[in-house]
Amino acid sequence: MEHVYHIPEQKEKETFVFYTTLLKNMKVLVATEKPFAKVAVDGIREVVEKAGYQLILLEKYTAKEQLLEAVADADALIIRSDNVDAEVLDAAKQLKIVVRAGAGYDNIDLAAATAHSVVAMNTPGQNSNAVAELALGLMVMAVRNMYNGTSGTELKGKKLGIHAYGNVGRNVARIAKGFGMEIYAYDAYCPDEVMVAEGVMPLHSAEELYTTCDVVSLHIPATPETKGSINYALLKNMPKGGLLVNTARKEVINEEELIRFMQERTDFRYVTDVMPAADQKMHELFEERYFATPKKMGAQTAEANINAGIAAAKQIVDFFVNGVTKFQVNK
Numbered sequence: 001m002e003h004v005y006h007i008p009e010q011k012e013k014e015t016f017v018f019y020t021t022l023l024k025n026m027k028v029l030v031a032t033e034k035p036f037a038k039v040a041v042d043g044i045r046e047v048v049e050k051a052g053y054q055l056i057l058l059e060k061y062t063a064k065e066q067l068l069e070a071v072a073d074a075d076a077l078i079i080r081s082d083n084v085d086a087e088v089l090d091a092a093k094q095l096k097i098v099v100r101a102g103a104g105y106d107n108i109d110l111a112a113a114t115a116h117s118v119v120a121m122n123t124p125g126q127n128s129n130a131v132a133e134l135a136l137g138l139m140v141m142a143v144r145n146m147y148n149g150t151s152g153t154e155l156k157g158k159k160l161g162i163h164a165y166g167n168v169g170r171n172v173a174r175i176a177k178g179f180g181m182e183i184y185a186y187d188a189y190c191p192d193e194v195m196v197a198e199g200v201m202p203l204h205s206a207e208e209l210y211t212t213c214d215v216v217s218l219h220i221p222a223t224p225e226t227k228g229s230i231n232y233a234l235l236k237n238m239p240k241g242g243l244l245v246n247t248a249r250k251e252v253i254n255e256e257e258l259i260r261f262m263q264e265r266t267d268f269r270y271v272t273d274v275m276p277a278a279d280q281k282m283h284e285l286f287e288e289r290y291f292a293t294p295k296k297m298g299a300q301t302a303e304a305n306i307n308a309g310i311a312a313a314k315q316i317v318d319f320f321v322n323g324v325t326k327f328q329v330n331k
């Protein structure tokens with residue numbers, strides 16, 4: 001375990017008092033362009049203030065300059081999908097830790113964080129049920145023709161493909177079982193036994209998943225390897241009436257190829273919680289075969305905000321007090 005603020009037992013009393021004073025004056029900034037529910041902010045405040053630190057809130061900011069100004073004297077930072085790049089880290093002269101209250105940390109420049117000696121963490125699993133519930137909600141909406149009153153289809157008996165079997169994927173599987181779906185998953189990093197134990201049939205390539213399943217639910221992170229990986233060549237494997245649900249990241253989709261595919265395959269539908277750059281064009285072209293939420297809302301529930309926000313605050317306190325770096329992602 002790395003003890004960043006560990007005080008050696010033999011330190012003189014004055015030094016201990018000095019360190020303690022330092023710790024007590026910590027400023028924890030919550031910078032959320034898309035704010036947490038108030039009840040979650042109250043919970044974060046309680047954890048932070050109980051530790052003797054000060055909570056600073058920057059919610060619904062509209063310009064990067066506001067973030068640059070607010071981070072100047074922050075010792076710790078809690079964010080959601082807010083971008084923490086080299087410029088933000090340059091401006092954050094006191095910063096020791098940034099915690100992404102959520103799963104995906106593609107919005108943090110990890111190399112820059114390391115270069116600035118800033119520990120970066122996420123809070124895995126804390127908001128995954130909320131995202132999974134929305135994935136199922138989007139599925140129902142799509143197979144009921146966007147609730148337009150026409151006759152749709154049911155999820156029961158359909159084959160669901162979970163693309164990446166992490167915390168969200170597992171929750172999607174759990175809920176989809178209740179709908180009576182047949183569940184398959186592909187995840188290069190998850191052992192077959194884990195899926196089998198949860199009643200999920202493991203497949204061994206993305207091609208196999210897309211060929212087998214009527215509905216595919218995306219849960220892959222945005223990495224250099226996955227960006228643009230959901231492309232024409234992969235989608236063309238999907239059976240007639242196929243449905244793709246994306247509650248992951250827009251960057252994993254090759255938008256140009258998705259549009260070309262949907263123009264050719266007029267039976268195919270795409271519903272997403274991460275709005276494509278070509279949203280307007282896709283609405284015009286595909287009408288009720290396409291839907292995007294106006295703002296990413298998978299993790300936008302009071303429960304997910306409380307879980308992820310308070311976990312982030314606790315991880316910060318645990319880091320400063322005990323040097324715990326369990327969820328560090330820039331090792």
Ligand code: 3PG
Binds near residue numbers: 080299
């Ligand atoms: C995540 O990575 O945890 C989800 O995409 C949620 O993101 P959000 O906190 O911006 O809603």
